[in-house]
Amino acid sequence: MALWFEQALLPEGWRPSVRMILKGRFIDRIVHGIPPEPGDERHGPAFAGLPNVHSHAFQRAMAGLTERAGEGGDSFWTWREAMYRFLDRLNPEGLRAIAALAYAEMLESGFTSVGEFHYLHHDPSGAPYANPAAMAEAIAQAADDTGIALTLLPVFYAHSNFGGVPPTEGQRRFLHTPDSYARLLEALKPLNATLGVAPHSLRAVTPQELAAITALTPDGPIHIHIAEQRAEVEACLAWSNQRPVEWLMNHAEVDQRWCLIHATHIADSERNAIAKSAATVGLCPITEANLGDGLFPARAFLAQGGRIGIGSDSHIRIDAAAELCLLEYGQRLTHQARNLLTAPGQSTGASLYHHARKGAQALGHPPATLTPGARADIVTLRPGQPTTAARSGDRLLDSWIFARAQIDSVWCAGVRRVTAGLHHARPAIEARYTQLLKALLD
Incomplete structure (x- = not known):
């Protein structure tokens, strides 16, 4: 799978036009400063996911x-x-x-x-x-x-x-x-x-x-x-x-x-x-x-x-x-x-x-990072949103944390789990949860 990001936070810092190849659960290759190739999935700014301790x-x-x-x-x-x-x-x-x-x-x-x-x-x-x-x-x-x-x-x-x-x-x-x-x-x-x-x-x-x-x-x-x-x-x-x-x-x-x-x-x-x-x-x-x-x-x-x-x-x-x-x-x-x-x-x-x-x-595991060999835990911000307009690098993180810039997609271990801000299984999960709560709180 090939993903292309407008910019991405790599270990050496933010880089523009990042192309990333995923192989199974892991990141296989990364290059930056290049345009997307035909068939690449195109996304907004990307950074590694966070642990909830x-x-x-x-x-x-x-x-x-x-x-x-x-x-x-x-x-x-x-x-x-x-x-x-x-x-x-x-x-x-x-x-x-x-x-x-x-x-x-x-x-x-x-x-x-x-x-x-x-x-x-x-x-x-x-x-x-x-x-x-x-x-x-x-x-x-x-x-x-x-x-x-x-x-x-x-x-x-x-x-x-x-x-x-x-x-x-x-x-x-x-x-x-x-x-x-x-x-x-x-x-x-x-x-x-x-x-x-x-x-x-x-x-x-x-x-x-x-x-x-x-x-x-x-x-x-x-x-x-x-x-x-x-x-x-x-x-x-x-x-x-x-x-x-x-x-x-x-x-x-x-x-x-x-x-x-x-x-x-x-x-x-x-x-x-x-x-x-x-x-x-x-x-x-x-x-x-x-x-x-x-x-x-x-x-x-x-x-x-x-x-x-x-x-x-x-x-x-x-x-x-x-x-x-x-x-x-x-x-x-x-x-x-x-x-x-x-x-x-x-x-x-x-x-x-x-x-x-x-x-x-x-x-009990190393921090997520966007580097070859790391598990592909990736978060992207929605491209084109006003909150990130004319921003690059660390200002994107400032806008996400303090100005509520919206998340678009999330991959965990190489599998895309979130698209357009919503988990792919959310409808079924919500239905089970709602049914349960009605029984619990009745």
Whole structure:
């Protein structure tokens, strides 16, 4: 297959008139500065797809359902109780339908891979399904339905708070012992996915369980929620006399395989420790704003060489560009200045894009790139749209992130999955999803 782009972001920078030959899942050859040949598919500006480092696919069905004020004030914790209640009717078939819509929307927004932080394991009573891997297999099937590259992160969850406090009734569908979790991991190995592990949070595991779980994947990714809420920090201090990231750094070998999700409320010493560890911080600006979490100190962290990835988390809105825009805008509001997450004279949009692209480290694979031999994960912007008129190079990324330039096409592993901004399977996916939601919310 031969594709021709008006311009494309190659490893050496933007180049005009780029002709690319795909062979199976991969890019075979690239030349630039030449006109298209007869039979070439012609497209607008192109760049490599982004990784979504943090997803709870089932929460896509909750979008818009928790935006009514409660009597006693609302927070992450009241939202969590609403989420627990939502789970009561969800089965593997329903999870597949919801995840397929979420993954189609990710591809439409420029994400070509996803880390699924999957903790909905058991049936509504809390008992394992006859096939204990049924829910995780539904996630993998949804990824196959849509074509997105999947890193599956089954979650270990055993306790409701620090110090091994027993779980609550609302957490019954999440729970595992170290032995049952090891069996789950073994059952998931045949799936078409990169496999990692995910201790849910320090409050959901004991130190002994954390050590046992992380030892199960000597090479794969390790993801954990940490320091998302001030109440979590205070509870960790009461339990251990240490802050969450401080405790983790003192008790685990945190390295480049780790992804610390949110890490919102950290001290300077914790920020320095994360940067030195080469771990990725998984930031989800839209969800963090929706839940009232707070703002990660991204300006200081990136200035010292820290690594970040972005995720859509609760999927209140699935939009890669909007996540990056809000990441920058949060820093602008905090510091009352502009263009903060870049170097002097450099494009903010390009800097945000490149930081997010490198978040692929957290998913256990190299960043997508437009170069021979790389997997063909390609995003194009709609040619001729007013938002990109008379723009070239990094200004295209600025226009995509800050001015909502529209995506046209997306290829994942050499297969075109999105055309004219819509996933090819969207009609069927929408129909299944709509039917499911009518049953769930009736």
